[in-house]
Amino acid sequence: MLVAYGQLDDLSQSFRLFKEMQVKGLVPNQFTYPSILRTCTLSGALYLGEQIHTLVMKTGFHFNVYVCNALVSLYARCGKTQEAYLVFNNMDTKDSISWNGLISGFSQSGHYEEALNVFNQMNKVEVEPSVFTFTSAVSAAGNLAEVKQGKLIQAMIFKRGFDSEIEISNALITMYAKCGSISDSKRKFLEMAEKNDVTWNAMITAYSQHGDGLQAVNHFENMKKSGSVPNHVTFIGVLTACSHVGLVNEGICYFESMKKEHGLVPKPEHYACVVDLLSRAGLLSRARKFVEEMPIKPDPMVWRTLLSSCIVHKNIELGELAAKNLLDLEPEDSASYVLLSNMYAVSRRWNYRDQTREMMKNRGVRKEPGRSWIEVMNKIHAFFVGDKLHPLADEIYEYLEELNNRAADIGYVQDHNSLLNETEMEQKDPTLYVHSEKLAVTFALLSLPDGIPIRVMKNLRVCSDCHNWIKFISRISNREIVVRDAYRFHHFENGNCSCKDFW
DNA sequence: TAAGATTGTC
Numbered sequence: 041m042l043v044a045y046g047q048l049d050d051l052s053q054s055f056r057l058f059k060e061m062q063v064k065g066l067v068p069n070q071f072t073y074p075s076i077l078r079t080c081t082l083s084g085a086l087y088l089g090e091q092i093h094t095l096v097m098k099t100g101f102h103f104n105v106y107v108c109n110a111l112v113s114l115y116a117r118c119g120k121t122q123e124a125y126l127v128f129n130n131m132d133t134k135d136s137i138s139w140n141g142l143i144s145g146f147s148q149s150g151h152y153e154e155a156l157n158v159f160n161q162m163n164k165v166e167v168e169p170s171v172f173t174f175t176s177a178v179s180a181a182g183n184l185a186e187v188k189q190g191k192l193i194q195a196m197i198f199k200r201g202f203d204s205e206i207e208i209s210n211a212l213i214t215m216y217a218k219c220g221s222i223s224d225s226k227r228k229f230l231e232m233a234e235k236n237d238v239t240w241n242a243m244i245t246a247y248s249q250h251g252d253g254l255q256a257v258n259h260f261e262n263m264k265k266s267g268s269v270p271n272h273v274t275f276i277g278v279l280t281a282c283s284h285v286g287l288v289n290e291g292i293c294y295f296e297s298m299k300k301e302h303g304l305v306p307k308p309e310h311y312a313c314v315v316d317l318l319s320r321a322g323l324l325s326r327a328r329k330f331v332e333e334m335p336i337k338p339d340p341m342v343w344r345t346l347l348s349s350c351i352v353h354k355n356i357e358l359g360e361l362a363a364k365n366l367l368d369l370e371p372e373d374s375a376s377y378v379l380l381s382n383m384y385a386v387s388r389r390w391n392y393r394d395q396t397r398e399m400m401k402n403r404g405v406r407k408e409p410g411r412s413w414i415e416v417m418n419k420i421h422a423f424f425v426g427d428k429l430h431p432l433a434d435e436i437y438e439y440l441e442e443l444n445n446r447a448a449d450i451g452y453v454q455d456h457n458s459l460l461n462e463t464e465m466e467q468k469d470p471t472l473y474v475h476s477e478k479l480a481v482t483f484a485l486l487s488l489p490d491g492i493p494i495r496v497m498k499n500l501r502v503c504s505d506c507h508n509w510i511k512f513i514s515r516i517s518n519r520e521i522v523v524r525d526a527y528r529f530h531h532f533e534n535g536n537c538s539c540k541d542f543w
Numbered sequence: 544t545a546a547g548a549t550t551g552t553c
Contacts, residue, residue: 043544074545081546109546140547147548175548210549241550276551283552309552316552345553375553501553527553 046075054079055088068095070104077110086118102130109137116145121154136170144176147183155180156189169196175207182215185497185524188415190215210238217246220495220522220529237268244277250529251538253285260294270302272310279313283320284528284542291317312341319349320542324358340369344376351383359383374400374407412476412498416487423479432483440474440482447512455505477506477523485517493520501525511535 042061045053058076061068068076073096080089093111101107108131115124124142131138139162146155159177162169169177174197181190194212197203209232216224225246232239240263247256260278263270270278275298282291295314298304311334319327327346331338343366350359363380370376377400384393400407413422421430430436444452477498484494502510502525514521515535523530531538 046545069544071544078546104545106545111546113547135546137547142547144547170547172548179549205549207549212549214550236549238550243550245550271550273551280552307552312552341552348553379553 042072043075046079049082051079051083055085067099068101070101070107073101073104074106074110077107077114081110081114081117084118086114086120089114089118103132105131105133105135105138109135109141112138113141113145116142116151117148118145119149119151121146121151134167136167136173139167140170140172140176143173143180147176147180150183152180152183156184156186159193163196171202171205171208174202175205175211178208178211178215182211182218185219187219187221188418190219204233206232206234206236206239210236210242213239213242213246217242217249218524220524222246222250222252235266235268237263237271237274240266240268241271241273241277244274244281248277248281248284250531251284251540253281253287256281257287257290270304272304272307275304275306275310276313279310279317283313283317284539286321286542288317288321288323308336308339309341311336312339312345315342316345316349319346320352322349322353324349324353324355328358338365340366340373340376343369344379347376347379347383351379351386354387356383356387356389371403372405374405377405378407408500410476410498410500412480412496414480414484414494414496416484421480421483423476423483425476426474427476427479430479430483432486435486436479436483437474439486440478443482443485443513443516446516447509450512450515452509452512455508475503475506477502478509481510481513481521485513485519490519493522495522496524498523498525501527502530507537507541511537 042054042057045057054076058072061072073092077089077092080086080092096102096107096111108127111127112124115127124145128134128138128142139158142158143155143162146152146158155176159169159173159180162173174193177193178190181193197208202208209228213225213228216222216228225243229239229243240259244256244259244263247253247259256277260270260274263274275294278294279291282288282294291314295306295310298306298310315327315331318330327349331342331346343362347359347362347366350356350362363376363383366376367380377396381393381396384390384396410425411422413420415421423430428437477496480496481494484496488494502523507530510521510523510530510532512535514532518534521532523532529538
């Protein structure tokens with residue numbers, strides 16, 4: 041019964057039966073453990089999983105490969121890398137599933153580098169990677185925007201004849217999109233003989249992330265015609281696509297169709313999408329009303345989205361309300377403080393801004409440093425704010441100044457709002473505050489031959505000044521510049537950006 | 544009778 045409920049993904053019934061076993065004093069065996077551990081993994085019940093782990097040791101099942109594989113997956117997927125390796129390393133015989141447990145678990149818990157490390161290790165030993173292995177590895181490479189590694193994995197996939205496996209193809213569509221090459225995604229999509237709901241979701245999301253809302257909506261309409269059934273993930277893609285291109289009414293219609301036409305109950309993330317849709321378009325009072333009337337408690341994402349829009353549209357009152365709720369729910373998250381402080385900065389309320397920074401300091405919250413990187417000649421070059429660590433730092437800063445002058449000649453004015461307050465600006469050396477994406481773009485222009493598009497990755501969101509600056513630079517240098525920030529892609533060309541300044 | 548996969552809001 042336990043196994044059957046587990047296979048049906050009926051987690052609560054699995055837990056109920058396991059507890060009943062305990063109460064009745066029945067001893068779990070080599071079939072019980074893998075099943076209940078899988079249930080723990082799927083529901084993120086790390087604490088219960090750990091307790092079961094001690095039971096495994098006590099009853100001597102820690103030599104069973106099925107039990108250990110289930111433990112490896114549990115720890116890897118809960119982001120407990122050390123514990124996952126500990127169980128894995130203690131196993132006498134490891135099969136392909138043991139390796140996959142690490143790779144897929146690390147990939148799903150956001151430890152992408154770790155996932156690729158294990159994948160590369162696996163290729164040095166005598167275990168053949170399976171379709172499962174490649175699916176997870178491709179996904180990890182995509183999330184890191186590791187084009188090089190992605191292409192290597194793709195060659196391995198092709199060599200083994202796995203290239204028409206639908207799950208791998210789906211992962212490849214996403215990987216290409218995340219590496220900035222939507223045309224490769226499209227090619228893969230078109231050549232797939234068989235498509236499922238995930239295939240359509242991957243393509244819709246790819247267009248959405250690249251700011252092509254119309255293509256995303258087209259694909260959604262085609263998905264419905266094709267017979268694939270839209271799910272919760274589909275609507276995240278469709279709603280964000282509408283949001284990014286300002287299709288407010290269409291977005292609302294799609295949101296309402298979730299329940300009416302597709303029998304889907306919207307989740308917190310869908311409410312956050314609608315808040316984004318309304319507030320990004322400047323309809324802040326409608327957004328506020330929508331949040332107040334939500335049938336479920338607004339989650340941090342809802343407030344964060346609202347706060348971001350309040351910064352763009354300079355609505356301090358609503359912004360403060362959103363910030364208060366956000367900081368109550370997530371007092372540890374540095375991004376929330378940065379948003380609030382930016383809001384005060386754009387409205388030039390330096391005192392409040394400084395109070396926010398002070399609050400951060402008192403609570404021991406530190407901002408994640410901004411970092412941009414770019415690949416040139418098989419090497420990754422990374423930059424922090426104002427750093428002069430690069431071997432070519434002098435040339436980069438010299439060329440940056442030239443670019444700034446040329447940009448200023450055609451109308452670029454630097455916007456200091458997100459950087460410093462007035463007093464600080466007078467005192468400090470402004471070159472200390474050059475954002476990392478400016479350094480990366482400047483370096484790329486110095487190093488890459490004409491005609492090659494520049495692809496910069498950034499761990500945080502690009503700020504409005506850098507966004508504006510890159511538009512000017514794309515015009516001056518006559519280059520295509522693609523910036524992948526933490527949330528989406530910006531394609532800059534001839535002074536314009538694909539996001540239409542709407543991000 | 545047991546273990547591993549793809550798509551996701553700022």
